[in-house]
Amino acid sequence: MTIEQFFLMRHELLLILAAIIVLIAELAVSESGKTKIIPFAAGLFALVTAIGFIPAETGTLFGGSFQTSSLTLFMKNVLNLAVLIIFLQSEGWLKKPENSERISEYFILTIVTLVGMNFMISSGDFLMFYLGLETATIPAAALVAFDRLKSHSAEAGIKLILSSALSSGILLFGLSLIYGATGSIYFADIVAKIEPSPIIILAFIFFVAGMGFKISLVPFHFWTADVYEGAPINVTSYLSVVSKGAAAFTFSIIVFKVFGALFEQWQHLVYALAVMTMTIANLFALRQDNIKRFLAFSSIAQAGFILLGILGANEMGMASVVYFVLVYVFTNLGAFGVATSVFNASGIETISGYKSLYKTNPKLSLLMTVALFSLAGIPPVAGFFGKFFLFTSAASRGYYILVLIAVLNATVSLYYYLRVIKSMFIDQTDEPIAAFRSSISMRISLIMCVSGIFVVGFASGIFEYIREISQLFF
Amino acid sequence: MIEGIPIYHFLIVSTIMFFVGVCGFIIRRNLITMLMAVELILNSVNINFVVFNRYLYPDQLQGHFFTLFIVGVAATEAAVAIALIINIYRRFKSIEVQNVSEMKF
Numbered sequence: 343m344t345i346e347q348f349f350l351m352r353h354e355l356l357l358i359l360a361a362i363i364v365l366i367a368e369l370a371v372s373e374s375g376k377t378k379i380i381p382f383a384a385g386l387f388a389l390v391t392a393i394g395f396i397p398a399e400t401g402t403l404f405g406g407s408f409q410t411s412s413l414t415l416f417m418k419n420v421l422n423l424a425v426l427i428i429f430l431q432s433e434g435w436l437k438k439p440e441n442s443e444r445i446s447e448y449f450i451l452t453i454v455t456l457v458g459m460n461f462m463i464s465s466g467d468f469l470m471f472y473l474g475l476e477t478a479t480i481p482a483a484a485l486v487a488f489d490r491l492k493s494h495s496a497e498a499g500i501k502l503i504l505s506s507a508l509s510s511g512i513l514l515f516g517l518s519l520i521y522g523a524t525g526s527i528y529f530a531d532i533v534a535k536i537e538p539s540p541i542i543i544l545a546f547i548f549f550v551a552g553m554g555f556k557i558s559l560v561p562f563h564f565w566t567a568d569v570y571e572g573a574p575i576n577v578t579s580y581l582s583v584v585s586k587g588a589a590a591f592t593f594s595i596i597v598f599k600v601f602g603a604l605f606e607q608w609q610h611l612v613y614a615l616a617v618m619t620m621t622i623a624n625l626f627a628l629r630q631d632n633i634k635r636f637l638a639f640s641s642i643a644q645a646g647f648i649l650l651g652i653l654g655a656n657e658m659g660m661a662s663v664v665y666f667v668l669v670y671v672f673t674n675l676g677a678f679g680v681a682t683s684v685f686n687a688s689g690i691e692t693i694s695g696y697k698s699l700y701k702t703n704p705k706l707s708l709l710m711t712v713a714l715f716s717l718a719g720i721p722p723v724a725g726f727f728g729k730f731f732l733f734t735s736a737a738s739r740g741y742y743i744l745v746l747i748a749v750l751n752a753t754v755s756l757y758y759y760l761r762v763i764k765s766m767f768i769d770q771t772d773e774p775i776a777a778f779r780s781s782i783s784m785r786i787s788l789i790m791c792v793s794g795i796f797v798v799g800f801a802s803g804i805f806e807y808i809r810e811i812s813q814l815f816f
Numbered sequence: 817m818i819e820g821i822p823i824y825h826f827l828i829v830s831t832i833m834f835f836v837g838v839c840g841f842i843i844r845r846n847l848i849t850m851l852m853a854v855e856l857i858l859n860s861v862n863i864n865f866v867v868f869n870r871y872l873y874p875d876q877l878q879g880h881f882f883t884l885f886i887v888g889v890a891a892t893e894a895a896v897a898i899a900l901i902i903n904i905y906r907r908f909k910s911i912e913v914q915n916v917s918e919m920k921f
Contacts, residue, residue, distance in 0.1 A: 468882075469878075469881070469882055469885060472882075472885070472886075472889070473885060473889070476889045476892070476893070480892055480896050483896055483897075483900065484896060484899075484900075487900055487903060490903050493907040493908065493918060494918060494919060496900065496903045496904050496907045496908075497904070497907075497917070497918060497919065499900045499903070500847060500897070500900045500904050500916070503893070503896055503897045503900055504841075504847070504851065504854070504897065507851070507854040507893050507897065508838075508841050508854055508857070511837065511854055511857035511858050511861065512838075512857070514857075514858065514861040514886065515834055515857070515861050515864070517861075518861050518864035518865050518868065518879075518882075519864070521864075521865060521868055521869075521878070521879055521882070522864065522868035522872065525872065525873045525876075526878065527878050527882060567919075568919045571919050572919060
């Protein structure tokens with residue numbers, strides 16, 4: 343193996359390097375100046391993100407364990423971009439006095455989970471996939487319990503680590519059955535030997551159950567709302583966007599690449615999961631008042647829509663999933679950014695607490711409105727196109743009834759998204775949240791989100807590009 | 817390969833272990849016991865991998881290596897989980913599940 347081949351892992355190596363640099367920077371700064379790490383780490387990560395966009399060679403490493411293609415590189419760039427926005431948004435929270443000792447820990451843990459997700463996306467065998475998955479979830483539990491003096495945060499941390507341990511145990515049992523049936527853990531060898539025998543179907547069900555925990559599909563979603571509510575708000579946005587996006591990418595890659603031949607068998611399972619996820623998550627979202635719980639159920643419902651794209655099982659399906667996650671990054675981080683700045687300024691995180699926000703903070707209210715419209719899928723913004731392509735990909739296989747159910751669910755979801763907007767614009771209160779100015783980095787991140795919501799929707803070249811690289815993948 | 821013991825015996829043991837682990841995770845109300853149930857699941861997977869490798873594909877080592885990695889990852893998982901459980905104990909003065917659930921739908 344030459345050094346050039348080693349640089350196929352450029353994204354991962356850069357991230358590991360960034361984590362080490364932040365660790366050294368922690369030693370270098372004085373005790374009183376720990377907050378200097380925040381702009382340093384965000385700037386460093388911006389550099390890493392920018393380097394990630396430079397075109398790179400693709401290939402395989404370690405005898406097929408690690409594979410890159412232009413599609414996986416694009417996925418990693420999307421995740422990098424999302425993490426950059428989250429870093430910019432977390433300044434206000436990290437500057438609080440109780441966090442001053444642990445600022446660099448937040449950055450290191452986040453970057454390490456991102457390394458795990460990158461390995462998971464690039465995996466070429468189930469061992470690499472499993473290691474990436476665990477690298478992505480174990481530090482995430484520590485992140486969730488970051489506010490260790492708050493009981494909600496501690497509770498959320500233990501709920502996340504125990505349910506993710508259970509889910510990876512179930513997933514591993516499925517993998518062991520696949521190994522028993524095919525005699526290999528490499529994707530390429532498994533594809534050659536896979537056939538719809540009972541043991542493989544049982545293994546696939548275990549696999550879906552394990553991944554369903556990570557993407558929070560409905561029968562496996564019980565941890566989501568509690569963890570999202572208890573975690574610090576920036577960690578919540580990290581879990582709901584980056585963690586879920588990476589899991590959705592990996593799930594679609596493995597389902598297409600390894601289990602592609604079993605489409606006839608797994609379509610019913612994914613169909614049922616999609617219907618349950620959309621419907622039940624929407625019904626639960628109707629009754630939430632906490633904004634984090636509300637966004638948690640909204641993100642579960644969005645995962646149900648992603649399954650529609652996976653049901654397409656062709657390059658259109660893959661492209662629509664990647665495009666939807668790209669849109670979802672900007673949209674959801676926009677909504678979370680507003681929630682974060684409101685929380686930092688006033689400590690309020692309930693929808694009823696947002697009353698008359700438009701009178702005092704009109705820009706933030708408008709931004710929240712755009713983000714929620716995009717989540718609901720209202721035409722001029724990117725969220726509409728994301729859902730549109732997912733529906734197209736499901737309809738191309740003839741799932742008309744499923745698409746009808748999805749459209750009905752999108753309509754129901756409009757009700758609860760509008761409830762937030764009603765609270766901000768129409769409901770009156772004598773004591774609205776006082777007018778405040780967000781920090782510069784928060785404003786940069788919100789501008790990135792808004793421009794992302796509009797640019798990704800209108801620039802058709804982006805979807806064309808994703809479709810092109812998805813074709814190479816198949 | 818062990819003379820006189822067919823592969824089914826091992827697989828029955830590992831399957832029973834797996835479902836005991838899942839049931840234990842659902843039924844038990846103590847966080848440490850739930851963690852032990854998860855370890856049971858992971859060990860049943862280990863048995864599966866080693867037995868499949870030894871009986872069906874004795875000329876390769878993929879299953880053995882997978883097992884080693886699972887053991888390592890299980891150790892890290894237990895380390896983080898126990899740290900979180902200690903944190904829980906300091907906050908709630910209990911590690912019983914019913915006392916550690918302030919958030920409900």
